[in-house]
Amino acid sequence: MRAGPDAQGHFGPYGGRFVAETLMPLMLDLEQAWLEARRDPAFHAELRRHLRNYVGRPSPLWRADRLTETIRHQAPTGKGASLYLKREDLNHTGSHKLNNVMGQILLARRMGKKRIVAETGAGQHGVATATVCALFGMACKIFMGKTDVERQKPNVFRMHLLGAEVEAVTAGGGQLKDAMNEAMRDWVEHVDDTYFLVGTVAGPHPYPAMVRDFQSVLGHEARHQIQQQTGRLPDAIVAAIGGGSNAMGLFHPFLDDQTVAIYGVEAAGLGLDSGRTAASLERGAPGVLHGNRTYLLQDDDGQITDTHSISAGLDYPGIGPEHSWLRDKGRVNYVAATDDEALDAFQKLTRLEGIIPALESAHGLAYALKLAATLPEGATIIVNISGRGDKDVPTVAARLGVKL
């Protein structure tokens, strides 16, 4: 299961390189540079050093006893699996995003690029990108949907402080997909000196495989940590998916462990059948957008539809192509959590464990709470807490009717 993609970047009928010809030479150069870096021990040593001493890896795996007790209290006798939290929120800049960004910025430097463009939804990827651009003295331009600029003001200010230029995209619905379009347009115009730093396991090959590889560090750690703490592999692992990079990073090292059940949790928004959702696998169909073939939320005519999620980071009509493939293969169970369920899980984790999770992560947690109540007490579940929730405090306050 861990072998993909093929040489053309295909995961079965998904993935690939569906980009304008102007970008093809870049895609081929990038693939070459990545393959070379992957074989180069010096690159890995440099990455490891930065991950340990700058990002703050490894991140802890925390046994959430109070949360587990609460589940057991409400579950039938003998039920209530132990929850373990992979603490990606403790990374520098507060999310898993920095793992990938650190890998790619080292690659961009290796390729001699001087300028970075990136897209961001919630701003976690934008902040991570602006951070490494500051660290390495690279010019940085971040495209962000206008809607997201408004609902993620603290992150926009952070990017400005870090020296990045943030462009509010008004085209389309002013969301993540529109920011992605604008970042691609910018890249086409500045192909000579610019590196497009993609934030998730989507986009044209080699991005899905490359980002997965950079994010797999968290899954490898979790696999090792749970064995150290419990003496065995977990019974289930759970992560939220928008584009799906934190999920792919957690899942990938476990894909061949047949005893481990894997759950990817999409944003159902107001409900899967409400028409206001971001659940591409549950309610989408295969198609081509942003350089890859994958499940997309679209109408019968192949026009991409607007999405909704309380979490800006999950508010995207597509999903990484490897997830599409894993869904068709049946290896990963793709499920969904609504805005309300995520909000509830957000509050539970905050109150019971003193950890304020990102709203993205709260979707994964919401499903894990339900799942835990159906598994025996001896079972263990790892939930990826992909980021911290500071950026979401204004959104949550507004939803709870609190004026800050």
Next chain:
Amino acid sequence: MNAHSPSTAHRPTRLAKRFAQLRAEGRGALIPYVEAFDPDRATSLALMKAMPEAGADIIEVGVPFSDPAADGPTIQAAAKRALKAGATLAGVLAMVRDFRQHDQETPVVMMGYLNPVDRYGVERFCQEAAQAGVDGLLLVDLPPEEAPFVLPHARAHGLDLIRLATPTTTPERLETILQGASGFLYYVSIKGVTGTTAASADDLAQAMRRIRQNAPLPVVTGFGIATPEQAATAATLSDGAVTASALIKAMAATLDERGNATAATVEAALAPVRAMAQAVRATTNKA
């Protein structure tokens, strides 16, 4: 054997015939673009029908897409208006069928993004497009590496799959691009999105020298052609000039405050076509 589609071996396609005619006349083609259903079906069809008489040698019909990532603001806005007016892929095919009732000669190239075609079903689409009277397909986000997704079906129905070359194209890359290419080669003259900037005549001449040595197909130039002079230059240095954003801008300026067509709309887009056609016809192709 060359890299043309097998169908050209049997009968000359409309595109092949048209380029042969133009060669005989010693000039390049003028290829105006019309975004189907912008601002509504009737207006865009009227515009399309009037284009050959205004001097269009080939017509490029844009299929509106919600996320046209390779297009600049002008075509993005056109696509948005068209979708609001109810554009669908089936609707665009029907429009081409209507155009063919009226014109059997002018080649029509359908330009767009892959997703609507994927959703429609590639095989079904190629069959219906050929039946409707489409001659070539230009799918912006289908590079040669992914061509197997469409090429067998396009070939089976005698549709040319138009390929793009750009300023970033190396000689080795050009070889890859030309494998399986037919109809013509579309040279994107700038690094950027549609309708934003223009290439200099020197850059274009240099690029054409590079490309023509290797390309057995007619080469037309697009992106950044907005004036009669630019059209004449492109049609002289290559086998044709594609113009899109300039026409759409002229047309869009006549729309009322709700974005609807007015009496001036069709003529506003035709005027630059006439001016460019005149300039193109006043030149001889030195290629």
